[in-house]
Amino acid sequence: MPLAIPQRPPLSLALYATTAGETDRFAKVPGGASKLTFGFFGEVGGLLAALKKVNRDQLLESETDVAGEEIGDALWYLVAMSIAQGVNPQQLGRHCLATLRKRFNECDHDGQGEVSFRQIDGIIAVHNSDVAPRCVELLSELARISGEVVGHGDLNQLSLGHSTKADLFGQLLAILGLVCASFLLKLEDVAQDNLVKIYGRWPGASGTYRGTFDENYPVHERLPRILPMEFIERGVVDNTYVVQRLHGVHIGNRLTDNSNENDDYRFHDVFHLAYAAHLGWSPVIRALLKVKRKSVPAVDENEDGARAIIIEEGIATWIFNHAKRRCFYEDVEQGKLDYGLLKQVHSMVSGYEVDACPLWQWERAILDGFRIFRELRKPCHRGGLVLVNMNDHTLTFQPLSRTAE
Template identity: 40%
Template sequence: MAAPSLGLDEYQTLASRSDRTRNKGNGFDLPVLGLVGEVGSLLSEVKKRQRDKAAIIGYEQTVLEELGDTLWYLAIIADHADIKLATLASDGSVSDSAFSALQPQHSLPLNTPSAQFERTLLRLAAATGELAAAVDGSHGDKDHLKTRLASVFGHLVQAANEAEVLLEDAARFNIQKTEDRWPQDRVYPGLFDSTFPGDEQLPRTLEIDIYEREASNGKSYVLQSCKGLFIGDRLTDNIMEPDDYRFHDVFHYAYAAVLGWSPVTRALLKRKRKSKIRVDEGEDGARAVLIEEGVATYVFGIAKDFNFFADQKPGDLSLTLLKNVRQFVRGYEVHASPLWLWEDAILQGNHAFRYLREKRRGRIKLDVERRSLSIEELP
């Protein structure tokens, strides 16, 4: 049985749950800027598709996502103005119009943007500019604002028609994406190794001492020990300008503790899942180790520009950053981990890294069941 069609006001309510723009600026500034940006992104995708047809991957999915993001900002602007989304698509006589009433036709694969689609996007951009002018730093006249919102909405529906995309599909994908990033309830997924023998599981609790030493040549390196036994190699920064990357294994321990995933940690602790050859080679093998090292290096490069996320709280990290990290691990089990959990792992790892940068030594404590990594002074 097909799921009932999503209502416009129902979608607006769901969208407002992930609204982080309210009470910032005058209430309209950020969502209006976001709307202008999303329409610009749509135009940019069309331009790139026309210029590099063979080189653009996932064009159809990108258009679906951009249409959903545009709809989200439109719904949020209307919500800030106490205007129901359904009234933008009707004369106000319908309490909650369904998306199916807007586009009764079926969606088709979108291969090449049509000239008409391009013209409609330009009209959508113009209508968005008129909306921005109507807001103009204040609530302004509500009826005038509603007229401008309805104009943007009408062009958005027309653009979806010409792109052969169902706006309801875009809305549902948008809700799924925001729930992946900013969920109402944080429910931890099961651990990837829960069905494996105990000696092939990541230790559920673990303490690792990390400390810096100086070699006879004056260069510093990092050592790690667990229960009195050294693990891993001596680590240096391996870069011309020192940046303390020698402490970077703490990121792998954060992935292990929070995500329940770390081929690097499995290799260090000899916890590879050898009872299943395909898992051993595919999920815990050399390529998976390289992928994880790539993720750690990529995030580290961005974190350096933001003081290793010292001022970032849960919900603050860039959505683009998190999506790029997920793209890194595509094809591996951890790809299924929600973006908010990736953010937890990144923030907890960087918290421990900042401690090590300052103290040059510390005791890492992993608690996989609680999805937690902490650090304390090393006795």
């Protein structure tokens, strides 16, 4: 007889709001309430647009997979928006339940205890046969009411009573739950997945680096924990190149931009060093330093082999082209790098060990790499010493003396 798997406790709206609120970057900025309102409307529009693309382009990704993530993002904005307008999670949940009971002609009652997503899913599940065929109708209703909220602007500046605002947000949450059900999803699962997603992107004070991938391998098969790499530019005007030197020994081949446009891609190996510092991963650096994990043939071939190297080089090039149009991320703060870019990078390493690293680690690796890249390419430097500290997850830049070059 199979063992019973205990069901996890229900996720309350209050707990979700508290946990998700730790990643609210709008709470203390001027006009934050309006930004949350626009953000919610944008996520609803994103849901509709994403579903359109799945159908139009006949993508392999299912509507359910797309809908789940988009609804989760809309949920985050809805809860944050309601709190910013003075409606607490318990009131939001109560008005949501009241909306659903009225919709399904159930008797309304106050109930006791905290409102949970499981309660919302439970009411909807009883009437699911009436919900599943009405996906398009429900999406239209969600878009209409979302538009009404945006049309009101800042609800605090209007003469709407507190109960009216709570009822409006409760309606939105109820319809969001119904839309979930129309895609055969549960709002509680979507909320749980959304918490995992936002903490993978914005961990706050809880962000802890995972251990290195080669900790249990022989020392000669580990990436050096302290790595002082010199980038030295040589040659004459219009015929310059970069060489790399570690402890006085030249590493790898001389590098040029390999482009019709001079963009200093010759310094791009600093990005691989940043991946080593912040991700504990870089098949490219492993190959350059000859520290591939040959004691385990499968790891040597798959994790440290040619395909992994090509993927890493592809990621570095793709991000470089993105950054080049954005001043090499000079004004991008931590937590502000394009989420779509990070998500795409994460998908490119799916199935490899580095897939275990959350998006915030990728962001730090990318932004730190470009911070050092901008130093290397400055006219007053044109190279430098990059000190990698894998233990502290840091990159440090020092200019080179002319005699050292």
